[in-house]
Amino acid sequence: MRIGILGAGGMADALGTQWHRAGHEVMISGRDAEKTAALAARMTGAAKVQEREVLAGTFAEAAAFGDVVMAAVLEAGLTDVLAAAGTALRGKPLIDVTNVHPDAYDPTRPIAGAAADLTGAHVVKAFNLCHVDVWRMTPPVFDGRPLAVPLCGDDPAALELVRRLVADLGCTPLDGGGLARATLLEATAAFVIGLWFAGADAQAILTPKEHAGA
Template sequence: MRIGILGAGNMADALGTQWLTAGHEIMVSGRDPVASAALAQKMTTAAGPYRAPSQPGQPQLASPEPEVAVVRAGTWAEAAEYGEVVMVAVTEAGLHDVLRAAGPAMRDKPVIDVTNAVGPGAYDVTRSLAELIAESTGGHVVKAFNLCHVNIWRMTPPVFDGRPLAVPLCGDDEHALATTRTLVTDLGCTPVYAGGLDRAKLLEATAAFMIGLWISGADAQAVLPPLARSGAHPTT
């Protein structure tokens, strides 16, 4: 799968490198072409060589030569055009300018939004960044990957006490959701459908609330009981 990433920061690095290792093709983009090219080289080096599997109908080579997956760097518009799926991983402050520069190429594509409003009081409960992205691009947006620190996405895989990390997804388009589920699974995580895109504002609010707890030194995960103690649940 070709993944175009709007952003050349830590989230682009962490998630993009994991997906590169899983066999996807990556293009990153940023404000500074030199910095974007440097990140692409860093990701290429970090992923290292891999042995490509045989194609159906072709014999398996006894000792296939290692190949190197090369991360590309481009402009905002080039990354948006390149990706079969596009990930938005830029700061909230620059979001409008980036989406405008990316142009119309994201229309009708799966778009993964990992952004959070950051800083004291930055989150606005009356709006959703994910819905803003959908309105601006015409893409099929899925909110995901916004609840964890970037270091979690560098783990291979993110597993705690034997339980894979669950990643909630909010979106309306089934193809975009299925694409995002694949990318979640490629990280060794468990995708969890959390409702339509109208619920993305709740996911963003959860991030704002939990990040505040973590910054204060509280164990945010401890505020919720285990599933078995959380009351009656309808059977499916």
């Protein structure tokens, strides 16, 4: 699979390196061409795949390159980056991993829904519940249980591609419902990240499945 990544930060590095290692072709993109190229070279070395390299390009080039595209930029710059990516995103699977600061999230302004409206892409909300370092783990397994990754989206083909990418990380994809429910996933991230910021163990708020009722 060809994966275009809009962004050249931690999420692009962590997820892009894992997917490159898993056999996919990856292009990252950023505003600073020199820094983006340097990150692509580091990702190539970290993945230890000698026969091909992680590529670096512009936002428009990465959008055109990918069979699936991931938006991995700060929420404040997301609109500008999606505009720079251009019309290549229309009708294409677009993974949205974006969060905002817990105190700033507004459920009346869903991020994933706005991305879909701006681009005409088949947006899938995913990978937004974990710190970037979790995505560097090979694989992310806790107490013998692979990490589960909820997905929210409307397009079956886009969801299937993202499920494959989740599985390539050694994680378990979970059906979280349609794109309208991505607002709940974004709000969940804002809530639990706020707990983590406060020093709480956010995972402790949920009981094991056998204690979840009939």
